[in-house]
Amino acid sequence: MIEPDRLLYIRWLAARFLLFQKHLSPVIDVRELELPHHVFIASFSEFSKATGVEEHILTGDGLLSDGYMIRRKNCRIVLYTQSYDTLCPQRLRFSLAHELGHIFLHHSDDDQKSEAEANCFASQVIAHDAIVLALIRGSWKTDLALIREQFGLSWEAAAIKLRSLNRNPRVYHPDEQLLCRKYLTDCRHGSSHSGRKFATAYSTAFIAYEE
Numbered sequence: 001m002i003e004p005d006r007l008l009y010i011r012w013l014a015a016r017f018l019l020f021q022k023h024l025s026p027v028i029d030v031r032e033l034e035l036p037h038h039v040f041i042a043s044f045s046e047f048s049k050a051t052g053v054e055e056h057i058l059t060g061d062g063l064l065s066d067g068y069m070i071r072r073k074n075c076r077i078v079l080y081t082q083s084y085d086t087l088c089p090q091r092l093r094f095s096l097a098h099e100l101g102h103i104f105l106h107h108s109d110d111d112q113k114s115e116a117e118a119n120c121f122a123s124q125v126i127a128h129d130a131i132v133l134a135l136i137r138g139s140w141k142t143d144l145a146l147i148r149e150q151f152g153l154s155w156e157a158a159a160i161k162l163r164s165l166n167r168n169p170r171v172y173h174p175d176e177q178l179l180c181r182k183y184l185t186d187c188r189h190g191s192s193h194s195g196r197k198f199a200t201a202y203s204t205a206f207i208a209y210e211e
């Protein structure tokens with residue numbers, strides 16, 4: 001259970017993060033977003049190639065296949081399983097946003113509270129409540145299909161989102177309303193930003209990693 005004030009803060013934090021993006025696409029994948037300088041996302045195989053650490057060691061022989069975050073000096077590197085891109089893209093997007101949540105919220109423990117907060121952050125990054133609220137039409141069935149389709153969610157995640165949504169527009173921070181406008185404008189104008197500035201930044205991170 002997250003305290004109401006903390007919940008507002010996490011929602012706002014996710015909004016600020018999205019607000020500073022050059023361009024948002026309808027289905028949000030954190031790999032395509034601008035990240036803070038010290039944060040990197042790499043698949044196990046990319047990381048293995050860059051560092052020489054064998055992939056089965058990184059994944060704990062498959063036991064850690066959901067991915068995790070490692071700290072190297074000031075860097076935070078989120079590792080993930082590439083195959084989830086095709087096997088379960090919704091789960092992958094959520095897992096990556098969840099790890100980002102731990103970083104943004106400066107968690108140091110893996111306790112229940114941190115997990116709930118990271119899940120909350122991920123849910124706001126993937127489908128921010130302020131945007132969902134702007135999109136819904138008031139019919140459960142229509143909204144469920146709409147939200148699922150718009151944000152690339154599973155049926156279950158879309159249902160949870162609709163159930164937990166605060167439908168009072170006055171509880172939303174002005175930044176969250178700005179985000180809502182940005183998302184809708186960006187989506188209307190299509191993708192002009194290819195994202196993935198990652199490659200260059202990525203090599204820099206590994207130089208730092210190897211030092």
Ligand SMILES: [Zn+2]
Nearest residue numbers: 098102115118
């Ligand atoms: Zn976690």
